[in-house]
Structures are given as structure tokens and as C-alpha cells.
Amino acid sequence: MPPRAVLPAGVSSTSFARALGELRKVVGPAYVLADREELAPYRKLMIPAAEEEHEPSGAVLAASLEHVQGVLAVCNKYKIPLWPISTGRNLGYGAAAPATRGQLILDLKRMDRILAVDSVLCTALVEPGVTYQQLHDHLQERSIALWLDFPGDGPLVGPIGNTLERGTGATPYGDHFAHACGMEIVLADGRVLRTGMGSLPGSASWQVFKYGYGPYLDGLFTQSNFGVVTKLGLWLMPAPAAYRTLLVRYWDDQGLAAAVETARTLRLSGTIRNPCRLSNAALMLTAASRRAELYQGSGAVPNNVIFAAARQHGIAPWNLTFTLYGTSEQIAPSLDIVTRAFEASGGEVVSDYHDGSQSNELSLSSFSLLDWVGGGGLAWLAPVSPARGVDAIRQRDIARAVLGMYGMDYLAAPTVYGRDLHHLTAILFDHDDLQALQRAKDCFRDLAAAFTANGYGLVRVGIDFMDQAARSYGETRRDVNRALKRALDPNGILAPGKSGIHR
Ligand code: ADP
Secondary structure: OEOOOOOOOOOOHHHHHHHHHHHHHHHOOHHEEOOOOOOOOHHHHOOOHHHHHHHEEEEEHHHHHHHHHEEEEHHHHHOOOOOEEEEOHHHOOOOOOOOOOOOOOEEEEOOOOOEEEEEOOOOOOOOOOOHHHHHHHHHOOOOOOOEEOOOOOOOOOOOHHHHHOEOOOOOOOOOOOHHHEEEEOOOOOOEOOOOOOHHOOOOOOOOOOOOOOOOOOOOHOOOOOEEEEEEEEEEEOOOOOOEEEEEEEEOOOHHHHHHHHHHHHHHOOOOOOEEEEEHHHHHHHHOOOOHHHOOOOOOOOHHHHHHHHHHHHHOOOOEEEEEEEEEEEHHHHHHHHHHHHHOOOOOOEEEEEOHHHOOOOOOOHHHHHHHHOOOOEEEEEEEEEOOHOOOHHHHHHHHHHHHHHHHOEEEEEEOOOOOOEEEEEEEEEEOHHHHHHHHHHHHHHHHHHHHHOOOOOOOOOOOOOOOHHHHHOOHHHHHHHHHHHHHHHHOOOOOOOHHHHHO
């Protein structure tokens, strides 16, 4: 007998076996996985958490809305918790694994149809298994001049998983939820809700107007466990006639403040339309070298070592990138305005830079980050603050101090989206080294606590940290989430613990 996987909490092995039998009838025997070995891909974690604590009891691979309804009916009957994933590569946040041990994975990657692309209205309608690469290829093959916005691991992941996590990208459509329009959701009791204009019979406006009539519901189904999303409408960016990507280097570590002030002003005036990403020297260096090549001592790599190595590659302590989009006639005056503004703020402007993430080029280059220490451990922290220089500096100092206590390097990309700054910070470690894993876990906890204590809340965290993050937003908010959960999923079968929401 192959080793059995864990059981869902409170479910006997007899009931579970019976439930698996019924699930096999719903999706087909080949699409219910329950042997521990088969489940290995769903267990693999990059975040600093123990795989045993997030071990799934099985996986069901649904291929249609009817399958999803059938699976929900079985799980309601046997009170089996179900963790939906789309492409399941939520890498720095927990990949495919559930928030708590024993949940059954509802894997939706077989639902991978691109249902519609409207090249006139610049919209698409996709299923959960569609990846950005698949959608990109679809557009290229048909010479449809629409651009995608995707996260760093773009080719591997997809619009539904990323948008439901409120992920971000690098073009003017970088706020993914803001550029989604219309959802189809299977509720826990099997009913199907189409949001926005989608509930109106005969409506042709599902992907063009978000709100429909009455309360705007879509947000409830992001970072939540209130339903299974089976379709999502997307707004796509018309390919611009021209674009120009710029790099602004600040050779002084304090230049971070002026960079943020200038970026915010130009974002809010509309001169710059995409997020301004400020990568620090260490983060940029990961593309060119490994930590061990630069430093063998104890503790974090000293700043002077990082800065000296970075300079050899033309990398400054702070490196801001953004893109001007439009026609060449529109770009020319904007180029003058931004060049003057960034130079006046102390930056050195390189006016012809390349960053494919800002111009529809999918690549896996961001994974070079993992080579910095090696061993595959990664967790992201994304505290949000006002886009002000003083806040960016305070966050930098908090991050350096806490990471330094654990001998970890500060690798960060504070990004100005508009009025908000997200101080995206990576924790890298060797996942196979138990001590390093524990250190990363402690460091993450302390860094999260330090940001939160300073009023910088975390807006996306991994499966091991969801309760803590939710608690930091207070009891009333948790009570409201709980009330919604009880109303929409009375048996509490959908993804218990997601975003700290339990029944
Ligand atoms: P990606 O691979 O694009 O990074 P995932 O598929 O791993 O994204 O999804 C990220 C998270 O979003 C999942 O862990 C789950 O909590 C939630 N999620 C993903 N797809 C769905 C869905 N179709 N319905 C409900 N929640 C989902």
C-alpha cells in the first residue's frame, strides 16, 4: 500500500474513503489524488514554514463548472475543507499548499480556456487554469495588439490566481484587481453568481462595466474564502505605438526619499502612468552575482561591500525604473519633464533602458533572485505606506535593522503605485537547512511586527501568517469577515484560514 496522506480534521478514514469514491464519480478516477507521493507537488513550499503543517489530504482536479459544483456537494456532505487553487504557483506566499493541514486541494488548472478576447473593447474572459504565457501566445498568434500585465513569475502563473490575491505588475494596468471586470463564482452551496452586469440575462456588458446594480461584490471574492471563482473578465492594454523605459540611479543611499517624492508627483500628475519601482543595490545585484562570491563573513553583507560590487555593474544604491507610453510625439515632451524632475532630485537619468516586464515581454529572469543564497527559500513581505520619502526611509531602516539581527540581507523594491508605496522585501534562505529555515521564520515574524507597529500594514502574506496579519487589522474587521463566511459558507468548507477567515 502506498503511504496514505493525512486526513481532514474531524473526518474519519471511512468517511474520507467514501467521499473520495464519490469525488471520483464526479471528476473521473484519474483526477482524484490521495496517495502521499502523488501529492508531493502540492506540498512543496518556498516560504519558511513546515510542510507537515500545510499538508493536503488529497487533490481533486475539476475540469468544468459542473465538476466544481459536484465537488462542493460532496465536501458539504462530508464536511471536508477544500482549498481552491488556479495555477497553484503562489510561490513566495505558499504555492499550492493550504493554510491548514488536511484540506483537500481543488485544483482548477484543467479549466484552461480563453473564452473570449475582444480586440475592439480590449477585454478578455478566462478560466482559472489560463496562464499569462498562454494568453500572451494566444494574442501573438492572432496578431491582436493587446498587452498583458503580469507579476514577476509571469509565465508560470495566471490572471485568476494573481488577481484574486490582488497581485501587481509593472505596466499602467499593474493593479490587477482594478483591471478585472466581472466574475463567475460558484458559491459553497453550488449556486452560480455572476457579478457586475453578468447576472442580467442577455447583457453584453459583463466585461466592460464593473458595478451592475446594488452593492459591488467582487472585492469580497479576493483574498477570501467565500466562493470558487470559475471565470474572470480582464481589461487589457492597447499596445502603445511607442514606449520608452527609463532608469534613474541615485548614487546616495538617502536618495530613496527624493526618488519617492518625485515619482509620486509624476505619477499623480499622470506624466508617468505605470508603477515606479525602486530596486535596491542588493536586489539588482542578484542578477549578476551570488552572495558567496562577495562575502564570506558573518551577518548581513555590509553595505559598503554591496555598494562597491554593485557599482562595478553600473548599479546604484537605488535604481528607479518606469516607462513612458504613447506616440513618439507624446513621449518627447514627457521625457523632458521627467528628466528635469529626476535630475533636480539628485538622480542620474538613463533614458534608454530595457525592462520587459513594463513592455509585455514575459520572462523568468526574476528567478535569479533565488541564486543569491541558493536553497530555494523565499518569502515576500509587502507593507504599505503613503508614498512619502520619510516613510520609505523609515521602512528601509526598520528592514535593515531587523534583517541585520538575523544576518539577512536587505533586498527590496519599494514601489510607488500612486499615493501608496509598497515596500516589497524578500527574505531569502536555504530551505533545506533547518536552522536557516527557523531563522527566516523568526525574522519574518519580527519584521512583520516591526512594520505593523509603525502603522505599515501587510497586504499580502503567506499561508503560515494569515491569522497574524488578519489580527493586526482588528476585531471588528474579523467579525465582519466571519459573519460573511457564515452566511456564504455555513459548513465552513471553503479554504478555512484563508486570510485569517474561519467560520
Ligand atoms: P498563482 O499560481 O497565479 O500565483 P494560485 O493559483 O496559487 O495563484 O492562487 C493563489 C491563491 O488564490 C490560492 O492559494 C487561493 O487561496 C486563491 N485562489 C486561486 N484561485 C482561486 C479560485 N479560482 N477561486 C477561489 N480562490 C482562488
